[in-house]
Amino acid sequence: MIFDGKAFKLIPLEDGIVELQFDLQGESVNKFSMQAMAELGDALDILESHPGLSGLLFSSAKEVFIVGADINEFGKVFAGGTDAVKAYNGKTNALFSRLEDLPVPTVVAINGYCLGGGMEISLACDFRILSHKAKIGLPETKLGIIPGWGGTVRLPRLAGLDVAIDWIASGKDQRPDAALRAGVADGVVAPEKLHDAAIKVLRDAISGSLPYLPRRQLKKSPLRINDTEGLLAFEGAKMFIKGQAGRHYPAPVAAVQSMQNGAKLERDAALAVETELFAELAQGPVAESLVGLFLNDQLLGKKAKSFIKSAPGEVKKAAVLGAGIMGGGIAYQSAYKGTPVVMKDIATQGLDLGMAEAAKLLNKQVTRGRIDTAKMAEVLNRIQPTLSYEGFGAVDIVVEAVVENPNIKHAVLTEVEKHLSDTAVLCSNTSTISIDFLAEPLQRPQNFCGMHFFNPVHAMPLVEVIRGTHTSDSAVATTVAYASALGKKPVVVKDCPGFLVNRVLFPYFAGFAMLLRDGADFQKVDKVMERWGWPMGPAYLLDVVGIDTGVHAESVMAEGFPDRMGKSFKAASDVLFEAGRLGQKNEKGFYNYAPDKKGKPQKVPTEESYELLKPHCAALRDFTDEDIIARMMIPMVTEMARCLEEGIVASVAEADMALVYGLGFPPFRGGVFRWIDQAGAKVIAEMASSCETLGPLYQLTPGLQKIVETGQTYYPKAEV
Ligand SMILES: NC(=O)c1ccc[n+]([C@@H]2O[C@H](COP(=O)([O-])OP(=O)(O)OC[C@H]3O[C@@H](n4cnc5c(N)ncnc54)[C@H](O)[C@@H]3O)[C@@H](O)[C@H]2O)c1
The missing domain is CATH 1.10.1040.50 (N-(1-d-carboxylethyl)-l-norvaline Dehydrogenase; domain 2)
Structure with a gap:
């Protein structure tokens, strides 16, 4: 081992090849915290003077490659004002450019999520080999900022303007095949072959059979586009993107502006232009709001995880009462995400409607190529429509979604409770009626809580989990776990009319x-x-x-x-x-x-x-x-x-x-x-x-x- 830090290791391989491995200690994912950045600087110091260095393989020891900058640090950096933001980006850009300028070829082996700063450091390498499991992208515009570590400089030079504008303005993750088509990936292989494939490319580059300097030069030179082409492409893209993003979201247009302002410049000057625009956006309210939402979302995730840990068990089977708009939607979502579900109604017509709605949603997915007909059949098979309570003894959770009438709800809830095991959780999807009121006639009010979905269920992320006076911690935990298994964002609230929303x-x-x-x-x-x-x-x-x-x-x-x-x-x-x-x-x-x-x-x-x-x-x-x-x-x-x-x-x-x-x-x-x-x-x-x-x-x-x-x-x- 040449270097063994808290984030990076330098591992000597054969023939002068060194592996720079990212493995951030104490974290499940790799991210560029300021501490990790400082260590990257130490590793580069060593590499720049390492005798006999012939090539560099950059890799990750975690399942995720690199998720990007440490967004928890943004608040502190952004609060320092424009100069602090510029210094932050300037430091990182200097590191990435030092990596790009090493006197030997560099190859990056991308094994999983490679986002934001992770993709930007990958762009600074000469070649990128992706595993089938990799996903790459520059999601910064979704946070109200633009890529600030060379994304708007290197991506258009490497992949062309159209790809760069599309990827950066949309902020979407890209699959390996798209990266290969765009020329961002130089190869895509099975995960177990990634290391060897990356070494093979590196050896070819070292031997000279795969020239790496022209590629490097391309990224460091002005964009290869003439004035008229450029003007049309940039102005057209800005107009289109402004229309799509809307006037409240300036970052996507600013990203194109950054590409335009830097188009005629060499790398370092273009990076400085990008930094200017980044710093401006980072000081604005939109970035503050969107970065804030990202961090809030992480908090929701952490809270849900701790509930899931404390839940008595997994929800293996669920049931819904009422196959209407909401019951049908919940049954579909449960089946789609893998939890089998019994769907009960009092009328066959209701059940038919519920099944038809699920089939309609699945058909749309088939048409869009997201699932095949086999998967569609599998999902539909997970929904068991019924007019009776048969099978309710084996379910772990029931969501009541009958009409919004307190008397009917009382009758239905007391009836279904008789058919449930002592440990099953019973929830109501009521929009407004107090959970304590609904719990009044129940035998096991400790097992009862609210589980309030939003319409349309498959599209709306929120589920309010409502804790009544008697609701037990384990009932709340099970409900949060089920909401999470459905791919939803649970927020636990206390009971009152209307709950929170x-x-x-x-x-x-x-x-x-x-x-x-x-x-x-x-x-x-x-x-x-x-x-x-x-x-x-x-x-x-x-x-x-x-x-x-x-x-x-x-x-x-x-x-x-x-x-x-x-x-x-x-x-x-x-x-x-x-x-x-x-x-x-x-x-x-x-x-x-x-x-x-x-x-x-x-x-x-x-x-x-x-x-x-x-x-x-x-x-x-x-x-x-x-x-x-x-x-x-x-x-x-x-x-x-x-x-x-x-x-x-x-x-x-x-x-x-x-x-x-x-x-x-x-x-x-x-x-x-x-x-x-x-x-x-x-x-x-x-x-x-x-x-x-x-x-x-x-x-x-x-x-x-x-x-x-x-x-x-x-x-x-x-x-x-
Ligand atoms: N629609 C919304 O936007 C929305 C959003 C959030 C919550 N909710 C709540 O969800 C619940 C259901 O609303 P909806 O819009 O799906 O209503 P809906 O009228 O579409 O469906 C109600 C279904 O319940 C069935 N039903 C009636 N009595 C029953 C019983 N005893 N056993 C089994 N099934 C029975 C009906 O046949 C019908 O299919 C309500 O409490 C509502 O307040 C609705």
């Missing part, structure tokens, strides 16, 4: 109802909130959820929190509901709906709803965008703060993730608490006081008031 969504709808009552145009409100970043405005969202569902849930919330959510006027939703306008489901809500060429319902504005609303609302008048945003968002803010203060949700991180994963809260804003921090609690307080006559939903909670007075933030400020 609906409890903060309905105040937002209450703000909307008051706006319409006072003469706002719902189309304008939709436009303003969509521009603010929501995937759909409140009127459109209510149409999609179902006006009837909205009205019903709103009454449950009003009963639960009469002081804040009870109302003394007829809301627009009530008017539409009474007129039989139920939303997208019957093609009439705030908007009318007509199927497009693909059969997807498209909204069409209609005078009919305006006419219906007229007698119940003030005459239409203009509200400024600021007014609309304040009146819509402050109720959500105050209710979120209240949920945190009451311990309904354990942390600001989980609260923000629940809204992003459950409601599509604009990711670039990072969640409600991140938004408060970024806008400044004082500004939020001013927004609230501008609407204080609208009632208690616009009053700051004691905790939020304290944040305003002390100048604190919800997220800890990063220390430099």
Whole structure:
């Protein structure tokens, strides 16, 4: 061993070849922490003066090759300001360029995930050999930044502009075959052959039969593209990407700009250009939000893992009650992810619909080439439709998803409990009804909790796991484990009407109802909130959820929190509901709906709803965008703060993730608490006081008031 550090080893192989092996101690994956970087510098010092060095093999001793920079360190680096960020990137670029400039050929053997900085160091090597199991990519734009360690410089020079723009702007992982086609991989082999194959390429390069210097030169020279071609390609790409990413996400366009600004420059000057743009984005709120979401997501993952560890056992078999929209969706997801599931309904028609829905989703996957028909049959076979309780004695968990009616739910839950083993967990997918209330007639309330999915189940990542007063730790752990096995992001919350997500969504709808009552145009409100970043405005969202569902849930919330959510006027939703306008489901809500060429319902504005609303609302008048945003968002803010203060949700991180994963809260804003921090609690307080006559939903909670007075933030400020 030439060098044996905490992250890197230098292992002498035959004939002057040295292996630089990355194996970060105490971590399951390799990542470029500052400490690892410093050690890479030590290893390069040794290599540069190593007598008889003939070639370098770069490898990983872990299953994952390198996941990239240590994102936990970003907060500290970014908080240091532009110069600190530039110094951080400059240091790394110097290391990677030293690797690229070694006087011997270099080959990297990529065995698993090779992302971000991992891919960037690989691009600094002369040749890249990938295992079939490898995945490579530059996901930085998803974090609101651009690749900052040479990705926008070396990738276009190596693979061409089209590939570089596509890979970097999308941030997607790429499979080995795509890397080979793009010229990023020089070979793809079976995992067990990776080491030998990489050594073979290295020996060919050492012997001169595979020239490596022209390749190196290509990466260090200006981009080979003429001015006219370049102008067309860059300007066209920026326009297209801007349209796709939207105005709230500047990083993908900045990545193309970096390639453009550096196109005529040699490597080092082009790297400096990239660093400039990186530093600018790193200082912006979007990067702060998106990096924050990444770290919050890691926290959710850690919490889920610790629940899974404490669960009494794996969920080997599950059951759902009700084969409707939600029950059918849960059964599909369970079967698709490998847990067999019994699906019970009271009507054959319901079961047929549930199975048809699963088949439709699977057919789509087959058409897209993601699965074959054999896999489709295997998944469908894992769903056992039934009208009886046969087989329920053998299931580990049951999710009740029958109609949202407390009496029916009580009847169904007490009935199913009789057929379950003493240890089976029973959950309800209720949207609003208190878990403690539902547990009242149960024999084993300790085995009961909420498991709240979002519609459509296969697409929405969040599952709220609701702990009732009597729910045992092991029931929560089993439910979290099952949600994780379904590929979902579980957030554990305490019981209350609406739990976390609906409890903060309905105040937002209450703000909307008051706006319409006072003469706002719902189309304008939709436009303003969509521009603010929501995937759909409140009127459109209510149409999609179902006006009837909205009205019903709103009454449950009003009963639960009469002081804040009870109302003394007829809301627009009530008017539409009474007129039989139920939303997208019957093609009439705030908007009318007509199927497009693909059969997807498209909204069409209609005078009919305006006419219906007229007698119940003030005459239409203009509200400024600021007014609309304040009146819509402050109720959500105050209710979120209240949920945190009451311990309904354990942390600001989980609260923000629940809204992003459950409601599509604009990711670039990072969640409600991140938004408060970024806008400044004082500004939020001013927004609230501008609407204080609208009632208690616009009053700051004691905790939020304290944040305003002390100048604190919800997220800890990063220390430099
Ligand atoms: N639809 C949503 O967007 C959504 C989202 C989250 C949670 N939820 C909740 O999920 C639950 C189900 O909602 P849905 O939209 O799937 O309803 P749905 O009307 O589509 O389906 C309900 C199904 O339950 C069946 N059913 C009724 N009584 C039954 C019984 N005794 N035993 C077995 N099956 C029975 C019905 O035949 C029907 O197939 C509700 O509690 C709802 O609040 C719905």
